Amino acid sequence: MPTFGMSPEWLLDGNGEPIADALVLSHPDQLDRLAAACPEAAHTGVLGGDPCFDRILAALPRRDAFRRAFGVRSGQRLLVLNSTWNPTSLFGDGGPDDVLPLLLSRLPELPLDEYRVAVVLHPNVWHGHGPGQVRLWLDGARRAGVTLVDPVADWRQALVAADAVLGDFGSVSYYAAALGTPVLLAATGPSVLDDGSQVAAFVRAAPKLDPYAALGPQLAELIAEGEVPSGPAELTTSDPGGSAGLLRSLCYRLLGLPEPPGPALLDPLPLPAHQPPAVTAPVRVLTRVPDRTGADGVVEVRRYAAARYEPAGAGDAHLVVHEDTLDPGRLALADVIVRHGGADDPRLGPPSAWAEQTLARHRSCTLAVQVTGPGSCTVRHRSGAVLELAGAFDGIDPAAAASALLAAGPAPGMLTVRSGGTDHRVTVTRTGPAA
Numbered sequence: 001m002p003t004f005g006m007s008p009e010w011l012l013d014g015n016g017e018p019i020a021d022a023l024v025l026s027h028p029d030q031l032d033r034l035a036a037a038c039p040e041a042a043h044t045g046v047l048g049g050d051p052c053f054d055r056i057l058a059a060l061p062r063r064d065a066f067r068r069a070f071g072v073r074s075g076q077r078l079l080v081l082n083s084t085w086n087p088t089s090l091f092g093d094g095g096p097d098d099v100l101p102l103l104l105s106r107l108p109e110l111p112l113d114e115y116r117v118a119v120v121l122h123p124n125v126w127h128g129h130g131p132g133q134v135r136l137w138l139d140g141a142r143r144a145g146v147t148l149v150d151p152v153a154d155w156r157q158a159l160v161a162a163d164a165v166l167g168d169f170g171s172v173s174y175y176a177a178a179l180g181t182p183v184l185l186a187a188t189g190p191s192v193l194d195d196g197s198q199v200a201a202f203v204r205a206a207p208k209l210d211p212y213a214a215l216g217p218q219l220a221e222l223i224a225e226g227e228v229p230s231g232p233a234e235l236t237t238s239d240p241g242g243s244a245g246l247l248r249s250l251c252y253r254l255l256g257l258p259e260p261p262g263p264a265l266l267d268p269l270p271l272p273a274h275q276p277p278a279v280t281a282p283v284r285v286l287t288r289v290p291d292r293t294g295a296d297g298v299v300e301v302r303r304y305a306a307a308r309y310e311p312a313g314a315g316d317a318h319l320v321v322h323e324d325t326l327d328p329g330r331l332a333l334a335d336v337i338v339r340h341g342g343a344d345d346p347r348l349g350p351p352s353a354w355a356e357q358t359l360a361r362h363r364s365c366t367l368a369v370q371v372t373g374p375g376s377c378t379v380r381h382r383s384g385a386v387l388e389l390a391g392a393f394d395g396i397d398p399a400a401a402a403s404a405l406l407a408a409g410p411a412p413g414m415l416t417v418r419s420g421g422t423d424h425r426v427t428v429t430r431t432g433p434a435a
Helices: 028-037 039-044 051-069 100-109 123-129 131-137 139-143 155-161 171-178 198-205 215-225 231-235 243-255 328-333 351-361 398-408
Strands: 023-025 045-047 077-083 115-121 164-167 183-185 283-288 298-305 316-322 336-340 367-373 376-381 386-390 413-419 422-432
Touching (some): 028 039, 039 045, 051 155, 051 171, 051 243, 077 155, 077 171, 077 215, 100 139, 115 123, 115 155, 123 131, 131 139, 155 171, 164 215, 171 183, 171 198, 171 231, 198 231, 283 398, 298 398, 316 328, 316 398, 351 367, 351 376, 376 398, 398 413, 398 422
Parallel strands (some): 023 045, 077 115, 077 164, 164 183, 316 336, 336 367
Antiparallel strands (some): 283 298, 367 376, 376 386, 386 422, 413 422
């Protein structure tokens, strides 16, 4: 199989001469592969490191900020689902081994408060199919809280923030492994990879997804073991952090000009815009009060967006439906109805008034909840009690706190919501009397 980018048809002109004065490679291993694939161009190979990877390395100290930007709360794990651009990629047609439809249907198995999911697709996927088609294909996942990451501006920040990566043989998976992030492969591209390449070696060593088994246990095992093939960390770059200097020296040498003084620098990765999850699919919730006599009213909460089945486990189940649900008929079945908007948003009116109207309109509903901020919400109970819930900025989702309140009862005080393996303290303040 010809080596992509290194075979004679890529590197030589019609007279068999190299078309480039310098071919920049990131690692000595690639120099050896160049010599084997196209010996006529071997003398043009120059080590220049990897500026993309260097920008990622420089951004590692900002990981917490990137996680907050992607709406990852404390106790959550960020899963980055990615695909390269190829017919055999995860987002390709897949042939008889196409696992993407099954994989997308399994994402709702992941509890909302334990996993945050972001999707990184190669820019050519967006260009080839068009943004509208891509968003349509992933519409169900987006309504369940999955975020589509900008394929040019923000994918590196998502990698820095990730706890695990689920993808294919593309560069995003390889960079993730180079960072030491656990990677689970759902498409391996055996027909398009050179068996002797570093990517093929990584693909052979990386753990593989079982699309017919439950997704949650596979991810939990992947993260707990934390084992990553060593190849990517060793072979991604010849000079970690040094690519800017190497490339600047090469460019000025080719130009025949003296190199300017001072260090050569790369632009830092910018902080992405805040992208909290937008869950408008119906959410099935399982709550359990382990000790009703305990202090601070501990309530365990597990939530599943767009779940196909009732949650498994001990506790009481209820249904939460967003006001912007795709199927308005689900509102008639809801135990809790939610909407999002600031208390001072003139388009929405007072939260308590909306909540009163909602409960009057939907007689099966017990709680009407307006999430007014990242750590606050206004709740009206069918008993007439109006309460404000407030918690830590990066802690519990206010909608999850409202589900805990449904289980504990509409009483003011402190509420401890246990979700995602973390205890979150929520203050409950009564702002209106019960009827």
